[in-house]
Amino acid sequence: VRAAAADIVAGVLLCGVAAALWIGAGYIQTRTRGFMGPVAFPEGVALLLGGCSLLMIGRAAVHWRAPERVGLERPESVLAAMVLVALYPVLIEHLGFYPATGIWLVPLLWVAGCRGPLVIGGCAIGFLVFTKLVFEMLLGTPLP
Amino acid sequence: LIFENFLHAADAMASWSVVLAMVAGILVGYGLGSIPGLTSSIGIALLIPFTFDMSAVASIVMLVTLYMATEYAGAIPAILINTPGVPAAAVTALDGYPMRLRGEAGQALTMSILSAGFASIVSTVLLILSATWIASFALAFGPVEYFAIAVLGLSLVSSLSGDSMLKGFVGLGFGLAAGVIGTDPMDGVPRYVFTDSLLSGVGFLPALIGLFALSAVFSLVEKSGDAPSPLTSVPSVSGQVGLMRPHLWTLIRSTLVGFIVSVIPGHGATISAFVSYGFQKRLSRTPETFGHGNPEGLIASEAAANASVPGALAPMLSLGIPGSASTAVLIGALTLHGVQPGPLLFVRNPEIPFSIFAAMIISMPFMVALGLVGIPFWVRVTQVPRSIIAGLVAAMCLLGSYASANDVFAMWTTIFFGVVGYGMRKVDIQPAPIVLAMVLGSLMESNYRRALIASGGDWTTFVTNPLGLVCLIIAVAVFALPFLKRPGKSPPHDPVLGS
Numbered sequence: 001v002r003a004a005a006a007d008i009v010a011g012v013l014l015c016g017v018a019a020a021l022w023i024g025a026g027y028i029q030t031r032t033r034g035f036m037g038p039v040a041f042p043e044g045v046a047l048l049l050g051g052c053s054l055l056m057i058g059r060a061a062v063h064w065r066a067p068e069r070v071g072l073e074r075p076e077s078v079l080a081a082m083v084l085v086a087l088y089p090v091l092i093e094h095l096g097f098y099p100a101t102g103i104w105l106v107p108l109l110w111v112a113g114c115r116g117p118l119v120i121g122g123c124a125i126g127f128l129v130f131t132k133l134v135f136e137m138l139l140g141t142p143l144p
Numbered sequence: 145l146i147f148e149n150f151l152h153a154a155d156a157m158a159s160w161s162v163v164l165a166m167v168a169g170i171l172v173g174y175g176l177g178s179i180p181g182l183t184s185s186i187g188i189a190l191l192i193p194f195t196f197d198m199s200a201v202a203s204i205v206m207l208v209t210l211y212m213a214t215e216y217a218g219a220i221p222a223i224l225i226n227t228p229g230v231p232a233a234a235v236t237a238l239d240g241y242p243m244r245l246r247g248e249a250g251q252a253l254t255m256s257i258l259s260a261g262f263a264s265i266v267s268t269v270l271l272i273l274s275a276t277w278i279a280s281f282a283l284a285f286g287p288v289e290y291f292a293i294a295v296l297g298l299s300l301v302s303s304l305s306g307d308s309m310l311k312g313f314v315g316l317g318f319g320l321a322a323g324v325i326g327t328d329p330m331d332g333v334p335r336y337v338f339t340d341s342l343l344s345g346v347g348f349l350p351a352l353i354g355l356f357a358l359s360a361v362f363s364l365v366e367k368s369g370d371a372p373s374p375l376t377s378v379p380s381v382s383g384q385v386g387l388m389r390p391h392l393w394t395l396i397r398s399t400l401v402g403f404i405v406s407v408i409p410g411h412g413a414t415i416s417a418f419v420s421y422g423f424q425k426r427l428s429r430t431p432e433t434f435g436h437g438n439p440e441g442l443i444a445s446e447a448a449a450n451a452s453v454p455g456a457l458a459p460m461l462s463l464g465i466p467g468s469a470s471t472a473v474l475i476g477a478l479t480l481h482g483v484q485p486g487p488l489l490f491v492r493n494p495e496i497p498f499s500i501f502a503a504m505i506i507s508m509p510f511m512v513a514l515g516l517v518g519i520p521f522w523v524r525v526t527q528v529p530r531s532i533i534a535g536l537v538a539a540m541c542l543l544g545s546y547a548s549a550n551d552v553f554a555m556w557t558t559i560f561f562g563v564v565g566y567g568m569r570k571v572d573i574q575p576a577p578i579v580l581a582m583v584l585g586s587l588m589e590s591n592y593r594r595a596l597i598a599s600g601g602d603w604t605t606f607v608t609n610p611l612g613l614v615c616l617i618i619a620v621a622v623f624a625l626p627f628l629k630r631p632g633k634s635p636p637h638d639p640v641l642g643s
Contacts, residue, residue, distance in 0.1 A: 021321050028334075036597055113368035
């Protein structure tokens with residue numbers, strides 16, 4: 001991907017965050033308005049973020065023909081890893097910690113590039129034993 | 145008074161849990177530092193959930209020793225396989241790897257660990273003197289001074305921003321935006337709270353774990369096709385102290401350079417190592433040998449990088465301003481234990497800073513011994529496939545995040561910041577300014593409003609206070625200087641260090 005294009009996409013998304021921050025500041029319910037109130041700082045942050053993001057977009061547009069590129073290797077694996085990571089809290093809420101982690105770690109390790117079934121199984125079981133011993137028994141952390 | 149405070153610290157540290165925490169910190173730090181891709185900030189963020197059940201002293205001792213050990217251990221893969229374990233070790237690799245190619249791996253490893261040990265001890269003494277002095281001076285600070293210091297800390301973001309200052313400010317803006325979510329620090333009104341889980345703000349630890357560790361997992365997945373550089377033989381390490389004798393002045397000089405550079409907030413181990421290396425090269429009679437296995441280069445970078453750990457702790461402990469990304473994470477850890485870094489820390493909880501000082505001095509001989517004896521093991525660690533590391537670190541990230549709040553919402557926070565952090569790294573927006581802004585944002589806002597309320601809304605209060613004014617002028621200068629460079633004048637290009 002062209003570095004300038006990536007900068008523009010990031011700049012537009014961050015401009016959106018700044019706009020949301022600015023609009024959201026209007027919904028803060030307070031009687032203290034002005035610079036001493038709770039609204040001024042978020043508005044200032046929105047201006048800083050929005051201004052810098054616009055500058056980033058402008059600079060990327062000016063340097064559009066620059067040869068720099070953003071490297072993205074194994075994009076399908078990274079995307080699959082993100083999806084799996086996002087599935088984990090859902091799995092935990094439905095299955096509980098140990099079954100969810102066991103089921104989840106196997107495909108995650110495979111997506112990460114691990115191919116040996118013994119290594120994958122060993123890592124998954126090893127992690128579960130580790131969490132049982134350290135988190136649950138030693139530290140007393142209640143796991144879902 | 146210092147002696148008395150050390151006695152308090154000795155009392156707080158006299159337990160097996162603190163000793164075990166120290167040993168665990170060193171061991172985990174060595175392991176993490178030996179694995180390319182895992183830095184001290186990732187290590188600290190991942191280890192914080194293990195500290196919830198510990199006392200504040202035991203947990204901070206564990207995290208600080210981990211920080212020290214990780215910074216040293218990054219040199220091991222840098223020397224042996226030309227892959228720095230932590231960013232600062234990239235400078236060590238410049239001369240360490242050519243030494244290994246010449247068959248001097250054992251010598252290079254011995255020099256690097258002895259340099260690290262010497263630099264850590266000397267700079268810890270400097271830390272004790274400087275932090276206690278700054279803290280006693282800062283006790284008289286009011287809201288104006290704190291506001292000015294927070295602005296100064298944020299302006300130094302340019303040094304944490306990779307190549308582009310503008311992107312550093314974008315990261316800063318994003319961090320400040322994340323920091324305003326939650327209950328307002330002064331009026332107590334909710335801001336941007338769309339779920340009850342956000343009432344106390346964005347979870348700092350889940351966000352940290354996401355920004356530093358989970359985003360690194362995605363980078364590891366991306367690179368997991370690359371096998372670690374193979375290592376055919378395990379070098380033997382002599383531990384001969386005599387090796388350092390011809391380089392004693394280099395060692396002292398680099399330690400001082402590393403400490404002084406890193407005391408400036410935002411200037412961590414990497415900048416210290418680069419500055420010290422460049423300085424040593426300029427002083428050398430044989431600068432052409434730098435980058436080709438000159439031991440002076442190796443010592444200069446290792447001593448400075450390791451001296452930067454106590455250096456970065458000085459502003460963190462005395463002013464509450466993080467000196468590096470790792471100290472920003474340490475502030476998060478202390479806050480979770482109900483301890484607020486800053487000048488009052490030396491009055492209210494003197495056992496905390498003095499336990500850190502004591503731990504840094506006591507743990508150093510163990511760290512050096514473990515480094516010298518454990519080389520065959522750490523060498524094996526460098527060979528662990530990235531795919532396994534990625535899977536296990538991802539699981540640790542989410543488990544640690546859950547444990548921080550016993551709430552699944554914390555996991556969502558980590559995932560959000562992990563994906564955002566990965567995307568931002570792709571466009572060269574580093575996570576460190578985001579974290580710095582999250583730490584300093586509320587400090588800046590609450591003190592700015594307190595100062596205005598105290599002065600009855602009079603803005604001149606920020607410029608009539610001498611110390612506040614000096615800090616604000618420096619902050620503006622730090623921000624403006626990069627734009628005031630003479631046009632057409634580019635920095636000289638060094639064949640080894642680059643521009």
